[in-house]
Amino acid sequence: MSVATVQLFYALLAVVAQAFVVGMVVIRVLAIGSERAHGWYDGVAAAIAPNAMAAAWLVAALATAGSLYFSEVAHFEPCRLCWYQRIAMYPLVMILGIGAVWRDWSAARYAIALAAIGGAVAAYHVGIEWIPALDTGACDVRVPCNVVWFREFGYISLPVLALTAFLSIVTLLSVRPVADRSPA
Amino acid sequence: MTASQRRGGAPRSTSPRWLLPAAGVAIVLAAAVAAIVLTQGRSPGGSSARPSQALSSSASSGASASGALGSGAGSSSLPWPSAVVEGAALPPFPNAPPDPAVGLAAPLVRGASFAGAPVAIANDGRPKVVLFLAHWCPHCQREVPLIQAWLNGGGAPSDVDLVSVVTSIRPDAPNYPPDAWLQREGWTVPVIADPTGSVADAYGLTAFPYWVLIDKGGNVQARLVGELTIADLQTVIGRLGGS
Numbered sequence: 425m426s427v428a429t430v431q432l433f434y435a436l437l438a439v440v441a442q443a444f445v446v447g448m449v450v451i452r453v454l455a456i457g458s459e460r461a462h463g464w465y466d467g468v469a470a471a472i473a474p475n476a477m478a479a480a481w482l483v484a485a486l487a488t489a490g491s492l493y494f495s496e497v498a499h500f501e502p503c504r505l506c507w508y509q510r511i512a513m514y515p516l517v518m519i520l521g522i523g524a525v526w527r528d529w530s531a532a533r534y535a536i537a538l539a540a541i542g543g544a545v546a547a548y549h550v551g552i553e554w555i556p557a558l559d560t561g562a563c564d565v566r567v568p569c570n571v572v573w574f575r576e577f578g579y580i581s582l583p584v585l586a587l588t589a590f591l592s593i594v595t596l597l598s599v600r601p602v603a604d605r606s607p608a
Numbered sequence: 609m610t611a612s613q614r615r616g617g618a619p620r621s622t623s624p625r626w627l628l629p630a631a632g633v634a635i636v637l638a639a640a641v642a643a644i645v646l647t648q649g650r651s652p653g654g655s656s657a658r659p660s661q662a663l664s665s666s667a668s669s670g671a672s673a674s675g676a677l678g679s680g681a682g683s684s685s686l687p688w689p690s691a692v693v694e695g696a697a698l699p700p701f702p703n704a705p706p707d708p709a710v711g712l713a714a715p716l717v718r719g720a721s722f723a724g725a726p727v728a729i730a731n732d733g734r735p736k737v738v739l740f741l742a743h744w745c746p747h748c749q750r751e752v753p754l755i756q757a758w759l760n761g762g763g764a765p766s767d768v769d770l771v772s773v774v775t776s777i778r779p780d781a782p783n784y785p786p787d788a789w790l791q792r793e794g795w796t797v798p799v800i801a802d803p804t805g806s807v808a809d810a811y812g813l814t815a816f817p818y819w820v821l822i823d824k825g826g827n828v829q830a831r832l833v834g835e836l837t838i839a840d841l842q843t844v845i846g847r848l849g850g851s
Contacts, residue, residue, distance in 0.1 A: 426647060433643035440635050475628040482632050499780065556746040562815040562834035563745035565776065565808075570746050572782055 435576030512542025543590035691719030
């Protein structure tokens with residue numbers, strides 16, 4: 425299995441996840457004004473909610489496996505910002521895994537907080553990949569963060585994968601039927 | 609069930625419980641199969657596949673202070689000869705001024721371009737701007753066309769020599785090989801290939817792009833890090849006594 429295969433695998437997953445996140449946001453916004461969209465949203469939410477934490481765990485586990493593959497097998501050295509994203513992503517495997525097994529919905533709180541921080545770092549990382557002027561204007565000689573190791577489909581780089589995973593986790597854990605807002 | 613009913617009563621999932629896990633597994637499997645099938649035809653030398661073993665040594669020493677990318681990175685396997693450096697190495701570029709290298713004699717370099725033509729940094733009485741570039745660094749990738757456009761427009765200084773040192777060469781990093789990149793950019797500034805990072809180390813390089821300004825006596829007048837505008841560069845050249 426080559427590095428190219430793994431890159432494409434994750435890029436394809438990312439496209440699916442991005443479609444899910446964008447779709448959910450769009451339906452949620454439409455639901456403000458449209459009863460029909462509200463019905464769709466509730467339907468999707470009701471389908472997702474019972475297994476949302478397990479699904480979020482799967483995203484975190486895949487992201488962690490990919491992160492370790494790209495650094496340990498493909499030898500793409502993680503930069504400073506990569507490390508901050510890893511700090512946010514790796515614990516999610518445990519938090520969401522334990523939450524899913526014990527059906528402990530309160531785990532979602534900790535997971536959303538971590539994923540939001542990780543997502544913010546990933547968004548900044550994506551930003552400096554496209555606009556190098558956002559950072560110091562120089563490449564650190566050790567492991568610079570603005571080096572783009574790959575860009576599948578012209579836009580899916582490593583921080584885009586991380587950002588997608590964080591957003592998917594937040595979305596999965598946030599999407600709940602509107603009438604089912606029982607205090608977590 | 610209508611939407612209003614759903615919002616009013618306690619909504620219960622109408623889809624079976626196994627639907628979401630099954631969908632998740634199906635998506636992952638489909639992506640895996642598609643990725644394997646679609647990359648089967650790709651040659652291992654394709655744009656996104658890299659010789660991953662080349663970096664195994666530097667990956668483990670990534671935190672070393674001397675700059676793992678500058679001097680390590682599987683240099684033994686690179687096809688270009690190392691440049692010869694004479695004289696005491698300059699101290700590493702500091703995070704904050706003052707720069708302890710100012711006033712010190714710049715190391716002399718006898719090297720060659722990627723094509724093998726000899727290029728030197730010699731004490732020949734002419735002030736110099738030595739620009740260190742890394743092919744994978746986006747800031748260098750932006751600086752090079754800027755300078756080349758300025759040179760093409762007749763901006764070349766008459767009394768100051770421009771020399772570039774291409775260092776931190778990594779076969780597994782983006783935009784490799786560096787000679788192809790510079791050729792694409794029509795780079796006319798003389799190039800010293802630094803496959804072992806010995807020139808970068810001697811000049812105390814810590815970041816890219818890296819500029820060392822050498823006065824006509826062969827001493828370091830200043831060192832700079834980061835992208836420079838052409839106006840900045842002209843100021844710098846003016847201070848060296850050029851025009």
